[in-house]
Amino acid sequence: MFRDMSTRTKYLLEESQMPKAWYNLQADLPVPLPPVLHPGTMQPVGPDDLAPLFPMSLIQQEVTTEREIDIPEPVQDIYKLWRPAPLYRAHRLEKVLGTPAKIFYKYEGVSPAGSHKPNTAIPQAFYNQQAGVKRLTTETGAGQWGTSLSFAGNLFGLEVLVFQVRVSYDQKPYRRAVMETYGARCVASPSMETVYGRSVLAEHPNHPGSLGIAISEAVELAAQRDDTKYALGSVLNHVLLHQTVIGLEAMEQMQMADAWPDVVVGCTGGGSNFAGIAFPFIGHGLRGGQKSRIVAVEPAACPSLTRGKYAYDFGDTGHMTPLSKMHTLGSTFTPPGFHAGGLRYHGMAPLVSHAKELGLMEAVAYTQGECFAAGVTFARAEGIVPAPESNHAVKGAIEEALRCKREGKSENILFCLSGHGHFDMVSYQKYFAGELTDESYNEQELAMALASLPSVPAQG
Amino acid sequence: MFRDMSTRTKYLLEESQMPKAWYNLQADLPVPLPPVLHPGTMQPVGPDDLAPLFPMSLIQQEVTTEREIDIPEPVQDIYKLWRPAPLYRAHRLEKVLGTPAKIFYKYEGVSPAGSHKPNTAIPQAFYNQQAGVKRLTTETGAGQWGTSLSFAGNLFGLEVLVFQVRVSYDQKPYRRAVMETYGARCVASPSMETVYGRSVLAEHPNHPGSLGIAISEAVELAAQRDDTKYALGSVLNHVLLHQTVIGLEAMEQMQMADAWPDVVVGCTGGGSNFAGIAFPFIGHGLRGGQKSRIVAVEPAACPSLTRGKYAYDFGDTGHMTPLSKMHTLGSTFTPPGFHAGGLRYHGMAPLVSHAKELGLMEAVAYTQGECFAAGVTFARAEGIVPAPESNHAVKGAIEEALRCKREGKSENILFCLSGHGHFDMVSYQKYFAGELTDESYNEQELAMALASLPSVPAQG
Incomplete structure (x- = not known):
């Protein structure tokens, strides 16, 4: 045995x-990645388009073809x-x-x-702190990403505001407790804290929320304030x-x-x-x-x-x-x-x-x-x-x-x-x-x- | 920073x-540990008194003064x-x-x-398996020990039965889920599965349970069957x-x-x-x-x-x-x-x-x-x-x-x-x-x- x-x-x-x-797959791709487009102009977005949401160092990592x-x-x-x-x-x-x-x-x-999420939460918090950012907004579903960004933000002295999908917020209060232990603030999404959240609630007062809605709320707040940026836990390069x-x-x-x-x-x-x-x-x-x-x-x-x-x-x-x-x-x-x-x-x-x-x-x-x-x-x-x-x-x-x-x-x-x-x-x-x-x-x-x-x- | x-x-x-x-403090004590007494005779218990509950290898570890x-x-x-x-x-x-x-x-x-609990759950399961034991009983409060013995028992092919204090059993169902994931059976204590449990329930049908009661139930079952022993997560030498x-x-x-x-x-x-x-x-x-x-x-x-x-x-x-x-x-x-x-x-x-x-x-x-x-x-x-x-x-x-x-x-x-x-x-x-x-x-x-x-x- x-x-x-x-x-x-x-x-x-x-x-x-x-x-x-880190290793960048874009360096070795036989065909380059299709560009990200601006939904208004349908033209490829430039660094300036993303600057309200992310520090320039992360925007550069988004597009670079350097291997390492x-x-x-x-x-x-x-x-x-x-x-x-x-x-x-x-x-x-x-x-x-x-x-x-x-x-x-x-x-x-x-x-x-x-989980693996702190592997990116830590550098994201670092680059934001380097850029003079004071506050990060993000969304979380089950809570792994919100937990990780709360952990990372706390280590770098950044305020963290997490929009948690309401159904998870209600069903899994212990996830919120981890975020609060790390000093973050966690609100149920859709919330009254954003224009988009209020518009959703006006139509559906008991909306259970979704990751897509929570992202919209976090992005909206980050876009409004110079000292606030947005952090995403997956998807981006x-x-x-x-x-x-x-x-x-x-x-x-x-x-x-x-x-x-x-x-x-x-x-x-x-x-x-x-x-x-x-x-x-x-x-x-x-x-x-x-x-x-x-x-x-x-x-x-x-x-x-x-x-x-x-x-x-x-x-x-x-x-x-x-x-x-x-x-x-x-x-x-x-x-x-x-x-x-x-x-x-x-x-x-x-x-x-x-x-x-x-x-x-x-x-x-x-x-x-x-x-x-x-x-x-x-x-x-x-x-x-x-x-x-x-x-x-x-x-x-x-x-x-x-x-x-x-x-x-x-x-x-x-x-x-x-x-x-x-x-x-x-x-x-x-x-x-x-x-x-x-x-x-x-x-x-x-x-x-x-x-x-x-x-x-x-x-x- | x-x-x-x-x-x-x-x-x-x-x-x-x-x-x-492992290191045995008993080897270096300036004054030996007072003996464990049989509550009937008030005489020191011998290995045979403990044999219904534990395999002999663990009983020997209980009393040895070897350092290593x-x-x-x-x-x-x-x-x-x-x-x-x-x-x-x-x-x-x-x-x-x-x-x-x-x-x-x-x-x-x-x-x-x-937690640290598997450090002893693993050897306890090992020595029991070596002694031909088929089933372990134990108690758990919050659930750390029950989880650990379930984990260990599963690795050594032993059946594990955990008496969990009822208030924890009801309030923390996810702890039971971990034990069940490891293949153990977990019952709320006091239970109908033991004479002692039934006697407690007869007097207090809604008794919330306690660690002391759960121990009594686990010990009672282990003492009854040759192929079943008892495992404790703390206290013993x-x-x-x-x-x-x-x-x-x-x-x-x-x-x-x-x-x-x-x-x-x-x-x-x-x-x-x-x-x-x-x-x-x-x-x-x-x-x-x-x-x-x-x-x-x-x-x-x-x-x-x-x-x-x-x-x-x-x-x-x-x-x-x-x-x-x-x-x-x-x-x-x-x-x-x-x-x-x-x-x-x-x-x-x-x-x-x-x-x-x-x-x-x-x-x-x-x-x-x-x-x-x-x-x-x-x-x-x-x-x-x-x-x-x-x-x-x-x-x-x-x-x-x-x-x-x-x-x-x-x-x-x-x-x-x-x-x-x-x-x-x-x-x-x-x-x-x-x-x-x-x-x-x-x-x-x-x-x-x-x-x-x-x-x-x-x-x-």
Whole structure:
């Protein structure tokens, strides 16, 4: 029972082996990313268009094609509170599955916030502080991102205002308590604090809120004040860039294990932890190195990559953001309520969408019931209870391992376990009580949302 | 703001530097521990008396005076899932406090269960499995111990049955969800599954339960069946022994930091995480090494070390356990409801109590309001949100640091941060809402509980 535990299960790096630079996939793309467009002029946005929302250093990271972006020393110092993160060989899970495959996972739940989100919250807070910003606004659904930005803002002396989707605000008061512990202010969205929030409430006084509405509120406030900027936890190029510390560390660790991945798996909502684990491997392949299959796993109830349209769309419901070309279910699409709140977003990161269009990766969708079952199998084998979002990556990795079993192949499978589920045990409780339904989206609503995508002239 | 972050903040050990043996304080005690007594005969219990409850290997660890007990390899292998645990220098907390002291903390929240409890759950499950046991029973209050034994039992293929104090069972269903995720069965105590539980319910159908009652139920079931044993998460010598991996690692890490602790601080409920961090340092001093001051911090609402009597008492409410000499508030004492559920126990580990009587350590009590305030200060400075129990150690360390400030002393303070608070954010929420009351125990009830301690003939 234990002899296989005596082979190595944990691969740790020294702090001195931590990446000193993030990896930028834009440097290696065979076709450049389509530009972001101004919704009024339909022309590519310039840095000045984004300046009300972000400090110039982050805007530059959004568009640069430099391959390596130095990680500032103060950011490296704070990363060291929990990084380098461990990489595990899942010996026991392999045994349970009876697979000849070797399964490895990179564990990002060791951060103080319990997920990968601080990897970008810290540099975003840093660059904003450097630019003299005093206050950050953001949105959060389940609460992982709001928690992480609260943590980061506090470390850099920034005020943080979080618009939390009302239904989560009401149902998960303990998430708000974490944000308040870090000194942030958290309000339910739609709120009376913004013009857009008030307009929504005027029409629907009991509106449960959505991520798209909360983004509109946070953007509105940031645009109004010079000392206030906006921070987004996924989707944007600079956010994905910051998350590449995950994959860069994992590359070193897979080399330690002498097991280059045949397949790399991550879960996708906005795309940030997925890009974090996957982009360094995609880039390695694009530069002539050993190629890995790259698999994104998304929820069947919000399947932007597998059922969405690759088209220009708004990032928010209030249509205050620029237009980005991405896989989208339509900015008016409301996904059904399911427990991986971090994956409930109508769009996909433009860089991930572009990589998908270029054939650099695959995507697959699973229901939440299938994903919770996979998460329980994983927890019983490996000890760590995954976040509901991370269960999608677990499910994807297990499916790859079972394919290897059918095909008799001893492949190396690497996946990102983006966070622990200690904040989300209510959803496991419902799973065990048989109360989790695999509610699908409304096909008609999806068709309508896709039909109302903004009309954009063909780009050059 | 960040320059002090560039000095080292995290001290990590290699897996090869992990302790290969636990440290047994009984080897170095100037006066041996008073014997455990059979409540019927008032004679010292022998191994056979305990055999219905524990496997012989653990009973031997209960009484041995060998200094070093080898950690079995399968236990070391599983420890490596999260150990060695990091030791941090709290640079930012020092700065916030303006203290010349250096504050270090050993962080045990990195385990899959989020606390130090798996350090003993793993070896207890291992020794039981080795002895052919099929099923373990235990009790849990807030749920940390039940979670950890569920995790450990699952890894060793043992069935686990957890009696959870009913008020926690009802109020914290997500804790039960973690246990069920690990495949354990969790029932509310008092339950209909035991003679004792049924007798309590017959008298009080809506009894909210207590740790003492849950222990009685778990012990009753274990005593009935040969294939079933009982596991306790604190108090007993072998439990404290297993936790010494905390202090043994910390010793190595404090040497790396070139900062031997002047004072070592831990929180105490049953005494296990405290013993884990403190006993190796106490032993070092007893063997002629540099002495450290040792400070136990307990809740003012359940102050066994500072207000209890050092006397023989039962470990449970149903009086099924042997009698141990310890600091006790009386086995019939019911502490008021407060949020550090892991510290709500009427007694103190006999080894900790004995060390206190021998003058090897000090004890101090703080209210939960003071401790939550300390925990919030810590979270804002260091990023990690502590468990309510751990907040007591944080408070103790902060008080020592402020003393150093008053006295102008640059002492080295080490404390054990026994777990994260991600499961306990409801209590932080109440703290921020001003709803936490510092309810004290009833003085008259304490006097009555102390007056009804069992009468034991003088030993020796």
